[in-house]
Amino acid sequence: MILKKLSELKNLLEDKPVRRLALAAAHDHQSLLAVLKASRDNIVKPILIGDENEIRRIAGENGYELENIKIIHEKDIEKTSELAVKMVSNHEADVLMKGKVGTSTLLKHVLDKTWGLRTGNLLSHIAVFEVETYHKLFAVTDVAMNIAPNLKDKISIVNNSVTCLNMLGVELPKVAVLGAVEMVNESMQATMDAALLSKMNQRDQIKNCIIDGPLAFDNAISLESAIHKGIRSEVAGDTDLLLMPDIEVGNVLYKSLVFFAKANVASMILGAAAPIVLTSRSDSEQAKYDSILLAAASAK
């Protein structure tokens, strides 16, 4: 299935039970309103964990009724994270989301050895973009979590992302391993890793996707540009997933897509037992809403 818009992710939710989302430290203006909007649109069934008075005040001021919404009153922020994570690990919730709590605090509980959401996989970030000038949605990883992934990390990041894209109906995602050039160059580790990932994919050691790299950004997203350069690639021009060499490149690409290309974006953390929505304050309301939608659509 080819998705062109983030709103089309809603189609994936049909015929499935509504996903339950546990919001840790829910007394947070921005995330609470995004969750309540998603709840009103029947995208998720929220479980709000936080200061109940604050939650009711914020909801009331913004015209939301909280009937039929489960609220767990807990003022201690540390405790809200613990409760939210435990609900997911006990299968009482399908998606975890960060409210008014620091990322490190929430992740500490996610990684807790006894009741955390560890799966043995590396945690990684995925961002799904809707851009006017590209013929389908495409994902970018990792722009926020892994700073300078080595080959082993990159394998995990690809695997996390491919599993997610499979859940979103992209059966055989085309993965472009990004470099500054499409040639292999011993002094650019990214191009060497790209060659290795391609071969591991050919040997079925990385499954359920088609990997090619190194590809420069233009070859990855434009078939014309790839043909111009004489690159024969199944991925070029039809990329579903762009694997970044490191966080700097990824982060800059992410922000330039948002600011210059007016892209819509949804993002989340992969590799835990359930999708984790970790939006930042600078994300637009729409981005927060779309991220909740993305997490709900990709939840098992």
Added chain:
Amino acid sequence: MTAYCLQPHQQNNTTMIGSLEQLVEIVKNRKVKPRMAVTWAQDENTLGAVEKAVKENMIAASLYGNRPMIEKVSRKLGIDTGIFEILHIDNEVAAAKETVRAVKAGEADILMKGLIGTDKFIRAVLDKETGLMKPKAVLSYVCAVDIPDYHKLLFITDTAVLPFPDLDQKVAMAEYAISMAGKFGIEKPKVALIGASEKMGKHFQNAVDYAVMCKMAERGQISPCIMDGPLDIFLACDKQSLAIKAVDTPVGGDADILLFPTLEACNPFYKGLMLFGRGELAGMLMGTQSPVVLMSRSESEKSKFYCIALSCLMAENN
């Protein structure tokens, strides 16, 4: 499968040379015979092989060495020294220098090692000022092997020079083998990068190098070829194992070239073929400006002769 196989097939204008006997036929009786300079040519092995090549009308030979010694050995073998040009030099290192100079100056087309120690001979070839290397080239060795049980010639590298080739050296080895296969009329050879398994083991630097090379070939950074690796020898050369293992490889059990990870893997492989597989070979040094024939004394008479024939083929347009 990999899209680089879809490249339009190039027009093949060269005659295909499918066996070493055919190679001999091709280089024999040419109007212009390549001139060979032989360093310290005063042992039975060398003189025997050179005499045969001269008599078969393949080369013209100049022997550099101790004249009385050359004449004595020739007499013993019943060789008429009148078919050679003999240049008297009373010192093997000087002979090496002089033969290298003659080839570099264009007075000879092919260099061949005689009784001189390999290290002394190679030192003269490698000399930065006076030697025979192409600029910045890697010195390596490629053999064309004729095995009755394989359906075509098999080019293998490196049997003799590079003990533990790194990535750059492996790329050079591949380039040399591809260029040699090209002289045999194979325009887009299938190159198998040999390992113990086809899997990308994390602990094998060779597998890492191989993956990088495959991508370089795909991106046109290596001369036109169909490259895959790591592959074991079964997957490289046997269609049946390919079917059993169900590995998707463009080399497809039909390899023209086997590139080995180390000298100690390649050398026993070729010797096994000679001893147990009734194989014959033609091999030479690569990376030099002109062909250099350097062979082991233990090669068969036929193989020695084939080595000279190969150097004649490679000397063309050099």
